[in-house]
Amino acid sequence: xxxxxxxxxxxxxxxxxxxxxxxxxxxxxxxxxxxxxxxxxxxxxxxxxxxxxxxxxxxxxxxxxxxxxxxxxxxxxxxxxxxxxxxxxxxxxxxxxxxxxxxxxxxxxxxxxxxxxxxxxxxxxxxxxxxxxxxxxxxxxxxxxxxxxxxxxxxxxxxxxxxxxxxxxxxxxxxxxxxxxxxxxxxxxxxxxxxxxxxxxxxxxxxxxxxxxxxxxxxxxxxxxxxxxxxxx
Amino acid sequence: xxxxxxxxxxxxxxxxxxxxxxxxxxxxxxxxxxxxxxxxxxxxxxxxxxxxxxxxxxxxxxxxxxxxxxxxxxxxxxxxxxxxxxxxxxxxxxxxxxxxxxxxxxxxxxxxxxxxxxxxxxxxxxxxxxxxxxxxxxxxxxxxxxxxxxxxxxxxxxxxxxxxxxxxxxxxxxxxxxxxxxxxxxxxxxxxxxxxxxxxxxxxxxxxxxxxxxxxxxxxxxxxxxxxxxxxx
DNA sequence: CGGTTCGTTGAGGCCCATCAATCTATGTGG
DNA sequence: CCACATAGATTGATGGGCCTCAACGAACCG
Numbered sequence: 001x002x003x004x005x006x007x008x009x010x011x012x013x014x015x016x017x018x019x020x021x022x023x024x025x026x027x028x029x030x031x032x033x034x035x036x037x038x039x040x041x042x043x044x045x046x047x048x049x050x051x052x053x054x055x056x057x058x059x060x061x062x063x064x065x066x067x068x069x070x071x072x073x074x075x076x077x078x079x080x081x082x083x084x085x086x087x088x089x090x091x092x093x094x095x096x097x098x099x100x101x102x103x104x105x106x107x108x109x110x111x112x113x114x115x116x117x118x119x120x121x122x123x124x125x126x127x128x129x130x131x132x133x134x135x136x137x138x139x140x141x142x143x144x145x146x147x148x149x150x151x152x153x154x155x156x157x158x159x160x161x162x163x164x165x166x167x168x169x170x171x172x173x174x175x176x177x178x179x180x181x182x183x184x185x186x187x188x189x190x191x192x193x194x195x196x197x198x199x200x201x202x203x204x205x206x207x208x209x210x211x212x213x214x215x216x217x218x219x220x221x222x223x224x225x226x227x228x229x230x231x232x233x
Numbered sequence: 234x235x236x237x238x239x240x241x242x243x244x245x246x247x248x249x250x251x252x253x254x255x256x257x258x259x260x261x262x263x264x265x266x267x268x269x270x271x272x273x274x275x276x277x278x279x280x281x282x283x284x285x286x287x288x289x290x291x292x293x294x295x296x297x298x299x300x301x302x303x304x305x306x307x308x309x310x311x312x313x314x315x316x317x318x319x320x321x322x323x324x325x326x327x328x329x330x331x332x333x334x335x336x337x338x339x340x341x342x343x344x345x346x347x348x349x350x351x352x353x354x355x356x357x358x359x360x361x362x363x364x365x366x367x368x369x370x371x372x373x374x375x376x377x378x379x380x381x382x383x384x385x386x387x388x389x390x391x392x393x394x395x396x397x398x399x400x401x402x403x404x405x406x407x408x409x410x411x412x413x414x415x416x417x418x419x420x421x422x423x424x425x426x427x428x429x430x431x432x433x434x435x436x437x438x439x440x441x442x443x444x445x446x447x448x449x450x451x452x453x454x455x456x457x458x459x460x461x462x463x464x465x466x
Numbered sequence: 467c468g469g470t471t472c473g474t475t476g477a478g479g480c481c482c483a484t485c486a487a488t489c490t491a492t493g494t495g496g
Numbered sequence: 497c498c499a500c501a502t503a504g505a506t507t508g509a510t511g512g513g514c515c516t517c518a519a520c521g522a523a524c525c526g
């Protein structure tokens with residue numbers, strides 16, 4: 001999760017409240033839209049996503065979930081899910097019962113603040129996705145997404161970056177609001193222009209500076225480090 | 234704001250922490266992207282929006298702010314804004330200093346929970362916007378937005394609905410990721426089909442059922458009423 | 467070795483963008 | 497009270513980015 005707001009005691013309490021991890025194979029639903037969920041699913045390893053669909057089956061991902069992300073933070077306060085949560089790779093998932101989470105949040109301000117923090121970061125990311133979906137071309141969207149994933153995976157800021165990218169082109173299409181065919185053609189463009197080197201589930205960004213410029217990417221919105229003056233508790 | 238989580242005492246404390254309302258004319262920035270904001274701006278009356286822009290000036294609204302909404306909830310925990318906040322009509326704005334808000338949240342679990350709730354609702358709405366932006370046609374997007382605004386403005390569920398819509402077609406375009414010209418043509422289509430009656434800043438939805446079906450709108454995601462089992466504090 | 471998943475390529479078409487002009491309503495100053 | 501300016505709505509013509517449909521290739525696996 002995100003522990004910068006937590007005291008040692010709070011961190012221990014959270015860890016004690018968590019159920020043992022489960023390993024889940026790729027492509028399985030942790031929860032479906034409209035279901036009740038009485039636990040939070042936390043991705044400990046692997047990739048997952050939130051997805052929502054129109055009535056006729058068009059699919060859009062409102063979030064890609066990387067290790068440390070909570071799959072269904074909404075379930076903390078909502079009784080029904082607005083989206084589905086699905087693994088994209090084999091993943092190990094940790095479960096935090098909602099009751100325990102609520103009780104801890106009520107007794108420990110740091111834990112409550114952590115949940116708010118998590119929700120706000122999700123919001124910031126989704127806001128940038130909306131900008132991409134509404135106003136950026138396919139090439140720009142792809143560039144922006146790759147830059148975001150690179151940073152969220154912990155890669156250094158401006159250096160050449162290389163990471164595992166277990167997403168299929170269809171997953172990427174569902175994140176970017178495009179068709180798989182067009183994602184394919186767009187990736188070829190970036191490849192031709194020397195902005196990405198990809199294949200075999202690996203992605204390398206040889207020229208992060210140019211890719212960021214193309215995608216209009218500025219990492220500030222990810223709020224990787226909490227601001228100093230709120231770390232007090 | 235949203236007071237279902239609050240005790241009487243907490244509500245009074247919040248009201249006491251709030252600075253006097255200001256009336257602000259249409260089209261003025263309450264805050265700009267990248268700025269520090271040491272207060273939360275709460276819309277008490279009128280309309281406002283969050284907006285973000287690409288480097289070359291394309292604009293996308295990640296949120297429309299109606300009375301009761303918080304313009305910049307992020308400022309509770311982030312030191313810099315990821316978006317701008319701007320009034321769309323003359324609006325009266327109420328201000329809550331961030332320090333006060335944080336202190337209250339630390340001492341009163343109900344207030345902390347309210348902030349989390351607000352963030353999660355924003356997230357739910359934005360998630361649906363992403364689905365629209367990524368996967369729905371112009372007509373569907375417009376239908377969905379109008380249905381959402383109708384409900385958020387307090388109109389009854391399935392009845393014919395009529396409300397003030399002070400947005401220009403350009404505002405709508407920026408919310409939907411379209412051009413003003415295309416919003417105009419799309420509105421004409423809906424008008425011809427008898428799904429909307431509009432003009433002079435008013436909007437009437439004579440056939441909400443059909444409009445919802447067209448836009449794929451299901452109001453559940455707005456979480457208008459908090460679930461019963463979380464109202465305890 | 468056959469099946470399945472994923473990536474790639476091609477041809478054709480539509481939705482929406484772009485550019486530009488006109489129309490209407492509102493407001494303002496002389 | 498009219499001349500004028502401005503903001504917003506409307507309409508037309510044209511083009512392009514991305515979709516759709518379809519087929520094929522490549523990698524992996526039981």
